[in-house]
Amino acid sequence: MELSGAEILIKSLEDEGVEYIFGYPGGAVLHIYDALFQQDAVKHILVRHEQGATHAADGYARATGLPGVVLVTSGPGATNAVTGIATAYMDSIPMVVISGQVPSAVIGSDAFQEVDMVGISRPCVKHNFLVKDVNLIAETIKKAFYVASTGRPGPVVVDIPKDITDPRIKVPYKYPKKVHIRSYNPAVSGHKGQIKKAVDLMLSAERPIIYSGGGVVLGEASKELTEFSQLLGYPVTNTLMGLGAYPATDKLFVGMLGMHGTYEANMSMHESDLIIAVGARFDDRVTGKLDQFCPYAKIIHIDIDPASISKTVKVDVPIVGEVKPVLEQMIELIKDSKKTPSKKALETWWKQIKDWQSIDCLSYDRESPQIKPQFVIEQLYEVTNGEAFVTSDVGQHQMWAAQYYRFDKPRRWINSGGLGTMGFGLPAAIGVKLAHPKADVACVTGEASIQMCIQELSTALQYKTPIKIVNLNNRYMGMVRQWQEFSYESRYSHSYLDTIPDFVKLAEAYGHVGMRIDKPEEVRPALEKAFAMKDRTVFLDIITDQTENVYPMIESGKAHHDMKLRVTATGTTTDRELA
Amino acid sequence: MRHIISILMENESGALSRVAGLFSARGYNIESLTVAPTEDPSLSRMTLVTRGSDQIIEQITKQLNKLIDVVKLIDLAESAHIERELMLVKVKTTEANREEIRSMTDIFRGRILDITPVTYVIEMTGPSEKLDAFIAAVDPESIIEVVRSGATGISRGEKGLHL
Numbered sequence: 001m002e003l004s005g006a007e008i009l010i011k012s013l014e015d016e017g018v019e020y021i022f023g024y025p026g027g028a029v030l031h032i033y034d035a036l037f038q039q040d041a042v043k044h045i046l047v048r049h050e051q052g053a054t055h056a057a058d059g060y061a062r063a064t065g066l067p068g069v070v071l072v073t074s075g076p077g078a079t080n081a082v083t084g085i086a087t088a089y090m091d092s093i094p095m096v097v098i099s100g101q102v103p104s105a106v107i108g109s110d111a112f113q114e115v116d117m118v119g120i121s122r123p124c125v126k127h128n129f130l131v132k133d134v135n136l137i138a139e140t141i142k143k144a145f146y147v148a149s150t151g152r153p154g155p156v157v158v159d160i161p162k163d164i165t166d167p168r169i170k171v172p173y174k175y176p177k178k179v180h181i182r183s184y185n186p187a188v189s190g191h192k193g194q195i196k197k198a199v200d201l202m203l204s205a206e207r208p209i210i211y212s213g214g215g216v217v218l219g220e221a222s223k224e225l226t227e228f229s230q231l232l233g234y235p236v237t238n239t240l241m242g243l244g245a246y247p248a249t250d251k252l253f254v255g256m257l258g259m260h261g262t263y264e265a266n267m268s269m270h271e272s273d274l275i276i277a278v279g280a281r282f283d284d285r286v287t288g289k290l291d292q293f294c295p296y297a298k299i300i301h302i303d304i305d306p307a308s309i310s311k312t313v314k315v316d317v318p319i320v321g322e323v324k325p326v327l328e329q330m331i332e333l334i335k336d337s338k339k340t341p342s343k344k345a346l347e348t349w350w351k352q353i354k355d356w357q358s359i360d361c362l363s364y365d366r367e368s369p370q371i372k373p374q375f376v377i378e379q380l381y382e383v384t385n386g387e388a389f390v391t392s393d394v395g396q397h398q399m400w401a402a403q404y405y406r407f408d409k410p411r412r413w414i415n416s417g418g419l420g421t422m423g424f425g426l427p428a429a430i431g432v433k434l435a436h437p438k439a440d441v442a443c444v445t446g447e448a449s450i451q452m453c454i455q456e457l458s459t460a461l462q463y464k465t466p467i468k469i470v471n472l473n474n475r476y477m478g479m480v481r482q483w484q485e486f487s488y489e490s491r492y493s494h495s496y497l498d499t500i501p502d503f504v505k506l507a508e509a510y511g512h513v514g515m516r517i518d519k520p521e522e523v524r525p526a527l528e529k530a531f532a533m534k535d536r537t538v539f540l541d542i543i544t545d546q547t548e549n550v551y552p553m554i555e556s557g558k559a560h561h562d563m564k565l566r567v568t569a570t571g572t573t574t575d576r577e578l579a
Numbered sequence: 580m581r582h583i584i585s586i587l588m589e590n591e592s593g594a595l596s597r598v599a600g601l602f603s604a605r606g607y608n609i610e611s612l613t614v615a616p617t618e619d620p621s622l623s624r625m626t627l628v629t630r631g632s633d634q635i636i637e638q639i640t641k642q643l644n645k646l647i648d649v650v651k652l653i654d655l656a657e658s659a660h661i662e663r664e665l666m667l668v669k670v671k672t673t674e675a676n677r678e679e680i681r682s683m684t685d686i687f688r689g690r691i692l693d694i695t696p697v698t699y700v701i702e703m704t705g706p707s708e709k710l711d712a713f714i715a716a717v718d719p720e721s722i723i724e725v726v727r728s729g730a731t732g733i734s735r736g737e738k739g740l741h742l
């Protein structure tokens with residue numbers, strides 16, 4: 001079969017099993033768009049901004065585990081995609097981004113719409129390619145998918161000069177079944193000796209805690225993590241990226257840890273004598289002050305990326321491997337072992353944890369005449385039976401969604417953790433809805449974040465992806481305002497948007513349903529009504545308490561046991577001195 | 580501590596910038612860097628001299644290994660090895676210093692490659708420290724130009740860095 005470069009590219013995507021490609025046309029990719037037009041195996045989703053394409057592909061990838069695919073033109077198309085590529089990179093999301101490039105003959109001459117995409121994207125991709133020969137397109141695409149989706153996943157950019165896709169130049173096409181890259185050999189099952197050593201430590205721990213992260217979601221090891229944890233009966237905490245990997249409603253779950261983690265999760269970390277880190281990367285939002293991090297604990301760390309191990313915190317038992325096979329081996333060893341965890345020690349430990357839990361660090365004023373954002377998330381949880389896919393933007397609303405929506409399944413909580421990209425939520429929700437057309441998809445956002453990719457409301461109409469936008473409208477960049485309140489004596493420098501649009505009218509202008517809710521008793525009925533409209537995108541503009549802050553909070557530079565807690569209505573602080 | 584990291588990588592146009600970019604992005608220091616193709620034209624060999632605590636060197640080698648273009652690497656400082664660097668030095672010569680420069684070059688086992696009525700070009704190879712010592716010994720006033728290749732090295736014994 002003889003095909004042009006453009007046809008080879010599209011056929012390769014088809015043969016790779018790609019369902020959707022998110023893109024935006026332009027000069028350098030016109031040959032490719034022409035080839036797209038003449039087939040219908042690969043469906044193209046036309047976004048309104050290339051950043052939207054990357055986030056939508058990313059949302060699709062997070063919801064399915066399959067690589068998201070993006071197609072953009074050279075120059076501004078490529079640079080607009082960079083934020084989304086960096087977002088995927090920081091959270092280890094598999095993605096293949098195809099960017100057009102100026103014709104080979106003029107590369108380097110400051111040609112029209114030329115940027116060095118390979119150079120610009122280098123620091124935020126797992127790998128990138130410049131295709132210099134039409135005969136290499138199929139193999140390069142295969143390699144791109146292989147690299148993006150194996151080992152520690154990540155985005156891969158394939159930059160293709162226009163002449164390589166010329167419809168007049170046809171060459172034989174065959175999509176390789178397999179590729180081998182001699183310098184890239186991921187997928188390891190973990191060192192047996194280290195696994196044994198880890199299990200021995202686990203069975204003699206007295207105050208253990210399982211700290212699991214995004215690696216469990218990425219490695220599809222939720223079932224194994226659950227079995228492993230329940231076999232041991234140890235408390236489990238999740239990072240922001242790990243939420244859902246362990247069922248939040250289970251009694252072993254002590255909530256998220258870190259800067260806005262629960263009191264019990266952070267105290268358990270601080271007092272623990274054994275941290276079992278599973279697919280988590282000791283991010284600074286999790287560790288707090290490094291030299292006071294888990295002062296009494298030995299640390300076991302399972303991670304596929306050796307560079308994640310002992311990067312910031314020195315670990316005692318490193319295990320390089322995929323979480324799934326490593327946990328499977330551990331489960332076997334624990335089952336076969338004569339030794340069992342000390343019942344007495346564990347009882348004392350759980351008693352201590354229950355004591356911390358009794359502080360009820362997530363309580364808030366339920367009697368308030370204003371709408372509390374936490375209440376909205378709780379209602380969202382109930383109305384969707386805890387089964388929705390929830391995307392979010394970045395800010396306070398993101399933390400409240402993480403704290404109050406109890407995710408029992410992986411891949412349901414979809415947010416930008418590492419880069420913290422405002423504008424992520426709406427396009428990501430479109431990608432999720434395409435992947436799961438029957439599921440409820442909510443985008444929890446703020447009035448500042450939503451405006452960063454609001455244009456994608458138009459995409460949502462064109463492709464009939466009915467999502468529910470829950471805008472926690474506090475008339476502030478709340479997260480920024482909170483930091484200014486705590487650290488800058490309430491000097492709210494530029495964290496207030498003076499002219500917030502009428503979101504109801506805006507939603508209607510885009511062809512959707514808009515609702516404005518400003519009383520607590522309206523929240524539940526509005527959510528019910530919105531989710532009952534199965535085929536409509538609904539924008540719920542919910543006017544929330546402007547002064548609300550996210551608690552608990554470990555301010556930067558502080559240790560885990562040094563949390564700022566909510567001051568309750570009676571004026572007494574729940575903060576207390578701990579021995 | 581000073582480390583000499585020797586890297587075997589794909590001989591591709593982007594490979595060098597990936598390594599250089601990694602060092603600048605992560606704030607690692609590079610003292611010197613040399614790169615050339617190997618006997619296998621698909622591979623090139625890079626030798627990189629860097630300094631850092633054990634923890635930083637561990638991260639450097641892990642991050643380098645993560646680059647898809649990097650096939651293999653070793654930290655030469657971890658075992659017995661031979662280190663060499665090439666240096667070319669152009670010095671001003673006068674009646675008074677010619678003899679001294681010649682004998683110093685001999686002592687350091689260098690060679691004089693080019694002579695004009697007022698200059699010498701001296702070639703010298705050795706561990707970087709030895710080259711430093713030579714420079715320190717020569718009157719700084721007489722030095723016109725110094726060119727150094729950066730260190731390269733090879734391990735002792737039967738083991739080697741190859742595919």
Ligand SMILES: Cc1cc2nc3c(=O)[nH]c(=O)nc-3n(C[C@H](O)[C@H](O)[C@H](O)COP(=O)(O)OP(=O)(O)OC[C@H]3O[C@@H](n4cnc5c(N)ncnc54)[C@H](O)[C@@H]3O)c2cc1C
Pocket residue numbers: 090091092151152153212213214215216218219220238239240241242256257258259260261278279280281282283285286302303304305308321322323324394395398416417418419420421479
């Ligand atoms: C406003 C804001 C506030 C935040 N506050 C918090 C907070 O309070 N608490 C919190 O936890 N985070 C918080 N974050 C997120 C934080 O910045 C990090 O993104 C997050 O902590 C990282 O999660 P993780 O450690 O699970 O790592 P991820 O980024 O999910 O990385 C996954 C790790 O698992 C490894 N891995 C991947 N696949 C596999 C596999 N198959 N097998 C084994 N290992 C694998 C990877 O190599 C990597 O080391 C906040 C972010 C924002 C924007």
Ligand SMILES: Cc1ncc(C[n+]2csc(CCOP(=O)(O)OP(=O)(O)O)c2C)c(N)n1
Pocket residue numbers: 393394395396397398420421422423445446447448449450472474476477478479480
């Ligand atoms: C693209 C981008 N720019 C700036 C920031 C810094 N930032 C983090 S949270 C935030 C405010 C978000 O406001 P809003 O969307 O209203 O959410 P809220 O915190 O009020 O819930 C800002 C500006 C960011 N994360 N991303």
Ligand SMILES: [Mg+2]
Pocket residue numbers: 395446447448472473474475476477478
């Ligand atoms: Mg806001």
